[in-house]
Amino acid sequence: MRKEPEFAISAGARQVLQRLTEAGYEAYLVGGCVRDLLRGAEPHDWDICTSALPEQTRACFVEERVIETGLRHGTVTVLTGDTPCEVTTYRREGPYSDNRRPDYVSFVSSLETDLARRDFTMNAIAMGLDGSLRDPFGGREDIQRELIRCVGEPAQRFQEDGLRVMRALRFASELGYQIEENTGRALREHRAVLRQVAAERIHVELCRLLAGQNVGEVLRQYPEVFCQFWPQLGPLIALEQNTPWHCWGGWEHTIHAVEAAPADAVLRLTMLLHDIGKPGCKSTDEGGTDHFFGHADAGARLADEMLRALKFDNRTRERVTVLVKRHDMQIPCQEKYVRRWLNRLGAEGFFQLLEVKRADSMGQAYEQVEGRLAELERLSAQAEEIIVQGQCFTLKDLAVNGRDAVAAGIAQGPEVGRVLNGLLRRVLDGEVCNERAVLLELLRAEGPEQTKAPHDKKGPPLITG
Numbered sequence: 001m002r003k004e005p006e007f008a009i010s011a012g013a014r015q016v017l018q019r020l021t022e023a024g025y026e027a028y029l030v031g032g033c034v035r036d037l038l039r040g041a042e043p044h045d046w047d048i049c050t051s052a053l054p055e056q057t058r059a060c061f062v063e064e065r066v067i068e069t070g071l072r073h074g075t076v077t078v079l080t081g082d083t084p085c086e087v088t089t090y091r092r093e094g095p096y097s098d099n100r101r102p103d104y105v106s107f108v109s110s111l112e113t114d115l116a117r118r119d120f121t122m123n124a125i126a127m128g129l130d131g132s133l134r135d136p137f138g139g140r141e142d143i144q145r146e147l148i149r150c151v152g153e154p155a156q157r158f159q160e161d162g163l164r165v166m167r168a169l170r171f172a173s174e175l176g177y178q179i180e181e182n183t184g185r186a187l188r189e190h191r192a193v194l195r196q197v198a199a200e201r202i203h204v205e206l207c208r209l210l211a212g213q214n215v216g217e218v219l220r221q222y223p224e225v226f227c228q229f230w231p232q233l234g235p236l237i238a239l240e241q242n243t244p245w246h247c248w249g250g251w252e253h254t255i256h257a258v259e260a261a262p263a264d265a266v267l268r269l270t271m272l273l274h275d276i277g278k279p280g281c282k283s284t285d286e287g288g289t290d291h292f293f294g295h296a297d298a299g300a301r302l303a304d305e306m307l308r309a310l311k312f313d314n315r316t317r318e319r320v321t322v323l324v325k326r327h328d329m330q331i332p333c334q335e336k337y338v339r340r341w342l343n344r345l346g347a348e349g350f351f352q353l354l355e356v357k358r359a360d361s362m363g364q365a366y367e368q369v370e371g372r373l374a375e376l377e378r379l380s381a382q383a384e385e386i387i388v389q390g391q392c393f394t395l396k397d398l399a400v401n402g403r404d405a406v407a408a409g410i411a412q413g414p415e416v417g418r419v420l421n422g423l424l425r426r427v428l429d430g431e432v433c434n435e436r437a438v439l440l441e442l443l444r445a446e447g448p449e450q451t452k453a454p455h456d457k458k459g460p461p462l463i464t465g
Helices: 011-022 032-039 054-060 111-115 139-144 154-160 163-175 181-189 191-196 199-210 215-221 223-229 233-237 250-260 265-273 295-309 314-326 335-362 366-388 402-407 414-428 436-444 448-455
Strands: 027-030 046-050 065-070 075-080 083-089 091-093 105-107
Touching (some): 011 027, 011 046, 011 075, 027 032, 054 075, 154 163, 163 191, 163 215, 163 223, 191 223, 199 265, 215 223, 215 250, 233 250, 265 295, 265 335, 402 414
Antiparallel strands (some): 027 046, 065 075, 075 083
């Protein structure tokens, strides 16, 4: 047993370890919290394994709140102050007939037996209260080498629990670690076990993966894994792009765009899916140049389908599909157009669209998009100024409201909304200023007819909220 320098173990976790050891049981920190401590990172969760049976653990903490979170599998959660600690009895797991959870567990007295059931060596290290390590599978060395390696036989680990395929990729992305050769080979060979994993579990791992520092390399090295749950990615991975704008094929362009986007779930998902409609829209002209007319609309439909398949919440799904649909839209660098787009997307959505367009450009031939990047900066500056100045770009900002319209003689009902939206469109276009006296005069002048004609133009509907 190797003695390590003292680590920043939380007071609550220390209390649980101390109480169990004083009662005559073995107790160790285990899993992600040990991995993070050895990496010099702050743990987010505190897991403890112990020789105590669940009822013995509960008896040690009669004065604390104990939640029976997984009693059948030997787990209880002890709440000490603000620190919840999951305490699990040493156990051996039975077969995984559903490739997700063991059919049964049996409690054991050996720490090494418990560690042997875990997924990766870096998660199979136990740390005592004094900082001593029990590391039978070389996890600490793998952390130092920044290596993700399965405990025991990789194929067996992935067949036991299909989610481990995504966890391996997520750890590689988040930590910037490499996946050990045999582990990577088994991961590819057994990727089909993901079909047994709940869509919600995959999408949680996917979002964390996409936000990671090493996301580009993971997408580049393991594209076939992502096709297991999103087969629509297959044609994009194979897509060639012979255009002046692109120096890479569809997948490599996508990877660069994902890397260029801020580490936000909506933005990274958008960049992963923004060109998903291209393969089905590809055409080649007589000169050999490829075109992808209509790919943004097609991509929005596919993105909606793919996000629904992974059970994403409606807000995320709707925002991503809007951004995919609009990612190729040109926005003239003039205040009236910026106000219009602020109206359609809201401030948050507008700035997200600019980030999407910037990331898309960063995945293209730089000499072709240098000017576009500079224009995006100007659009951002214009939008920030409009917001700071409190300019009007929604009905809520308009200096008159429905009561004013009715008082001016406009019939209650849909006509009020039509008239107010007409005024808003004129304000957005800079035809009239957003001053109450001016807008009241327009409302009063011959009722609705005066405000109808000047703004009865074609164009996307205004957001009325």
